[in-house]
Amino acid sequence: MERTGGRGVRRAFLALAVAVATLTAACSGEIEGELRSEGEIAGLPITHFESGLRTSAPKPRLNVENVSSEEDDRLAVAAIADVSAFWKEQFPRHFGEQFQPVSRLLSYDSTTDDINVCGATTADVAMNAFYCPPEDLVAWDRGTLLPLLRQRFGPMAVVTVLGHEFGHAVQYRLGAKAGISEQTSTIVKEQQADCFTGAYFRWIAEGHSQYFEVSTSEGLNQVMASLFFIRDSPGQSHAAAGAHGTAFDRTYAFQLGFETDAAKCAAIDQADVDSRITERPFDPDDAGMGDISVNDQTLGMLQQSLDESFAGAGVPGPKIVNQGASCPNGVSTPPASYCQDSNTVSIDMAALAELGQPIDREAELTGRESGGGLGDFAAFAEVVSRYVQGIQVGLNVPVDNANAGLRTACLVGAWTAAIDHDGALLRPSPGDLDEAIAELLLPRSLIAADVNGHPAVNGFARIEALRQGYLNGSGACSAEYP
Ligand SMILES: [Zn+2]
Known part of the structure; x- marks a missing residue:
């Protein structure tokens, strides 16, 4: 106040x-x-059960560089396979083209690895998950970030973060169809990615996922808590280079995707963001x-x-x-x-x-x-x-x-x-x-x-x-x- x-x-x-x-x-x-x-939650019944990987989940067939057999990588690879299946189905439906799979997937351990990627090293980017457009690569830190998210909030927090990074890959494929150009601000891209994550979670919540199940109560709470956790600090401007949004802004975008669909997410633009974003600097x-x-x-x-x-x-x-x-x-x-x-x-x-x-x-x-x-x-x-x-x-x-x-x-x-x-x-x-x-x-x-x-x-x-x-x-x- x-x-x-x-x-x-x-x-x-x-x-x-x-x-x-x-x-x-x-x-x-x-x-x-x-x-x-x-x-109900956005038209779905309120459900209570343990959210996460289904016991019946198939074994993903994906080529992931530097992958380990650790639990967090199992979860991450399943999330990538799952969100890929979602977009393979939804991308043609909403945007009239086939979805091209992401070219490179990389798992790294920020506590030990030092891999050159995307003009930096994994030691530099440290505890993170990211999408690198020039290499069309999604990468995640299985050493610190994923275990922290999973232990603190539950497995769906990991799915949230990877769904978000994958959302950036989707957005770069859409390009002009999502209004994305060299000039597009970070906050617009981030809001779209959070919204795409919401659309993906709707699909899981409706029972379409082979890999995951999420309850609309405790399961979605894991998502809300992780979006809160990765919010920007107060006082940042939404026009700042790295702005991802406040928790309020991020949950807005996620819920928009959950309640509508991917086409609405692609329509998020600067004018929309400017009209409602709450992230702003402190009053001098x-x-x-x-x-x-x-x-x-x-x-x-x-x-x-x-x-x-x-x-x-x-x-x-x-x-x-x-x-x-x-x-x-x-x-x-x-x-x-x-x-x-x-x-x-x-x-x-x-x-x-x-x-x-x-x-x-x-x-x-x-x-x-x-x-x-x-x-x-x-x-x-x-x-x-x-x-x-x-x-x-x-x-x-x-x-x-x-x-x-x-x-x-x-x-x-x-x-x-x-x-x-x-x-x-x-x-x-x-x-x-x-x-x-x-x-x-x-x-x-x-x-x-x-x-x-x-x-x-x-x-x-x-x-x-x-x-x-x-x-x-x-x-x-x-x-x-x-
Ligand atoms: Zn992002």
Whole structure:
């Protein structure tokens, strides 16, 4: 977050309040049309099983240079064979040509190998996976990167990364058909590759893959967590040479591919990216580089910001009180609880302050235990998620039905966008949306939880709900999550 000290509330936020008010009508009336619900993920049933290589998977017949017999190479080679099969089928369907297999595949161990490749050595590129256009080569580090991804997130994280690199090979084959030229920015290419990965995962989730199976709950969570892990650091410009996007941007592209198809991915261009990308540098006046502490003073500012924002709802907003997150006559959902009796958000200030510590990127990369800080925005957004319970209760909107958790995440997203303007008392800073995503990936997420602290089960759906609200405003929250 960033404190600007400014005053004044942009009118757009009134739209949120008004749209929240219309929730009542939407919920009591008959609902028609296609609705998102807890019961499905982009039209597929929510499934729970162990995702990964099928026991019945065929033995891939591929020529891979320097390949080993290690588990990570088995997984990687199967992923390449699988994504090749996907494109062999889908490429002609969407683009009217046969798919040409990738010319070279290379496995290397960044801890021991030093192989000349693509104008560098594998020791230089180290822990990485990449596509090299001049050599039409996909390479991966089986020594550090793949085991780290697999051990930390699960096998589908490896499939995600290789699906992405393969996506670059697809994009170079498409060339002008995907708008790719020498001038195409990195971020456009990266967004396309993430989107192609999403289209490929849809195909796996629908059961077409001979090699892999992925559940739409824990399996897709592995994908979300790995996209979060490989996000750019906050404050980078999306115009930078190596920009890959924030976790918010990357999950957007993946979900677009998962929900549409490869043709939509190829249509991602600079204008599209410029219109929605969230990656941007820090404001030069932002002394805290996106971090403010969680304390009495900043929570007072949050209270004021929320009260002003929701004034249009015409119901009394809850008061934030430091009472240990307990509700004497209701359910406590620490570190912040909405207490209906008193119309308060009861918080545990110390716990929120700890949650609000910046993410320890070093610990995240090395897998070392850290204090568990997810950033100031994660802490503030948890409080906001409880505040919107009070507004909805005031408007007679059910805060414990099946969609309540996702609607909450959506409203938090809508609020985030609504305070992102000059003159706002508190304003989101680069990295904040990713801090919300980090929170949404916790099993106990409060941002995507109903009034009783029960979170929506699915990480994919939680992230999508946040984005719905952020991009489309609170009207989308009532429409999509009645
Ligand atoms: Zn890439």
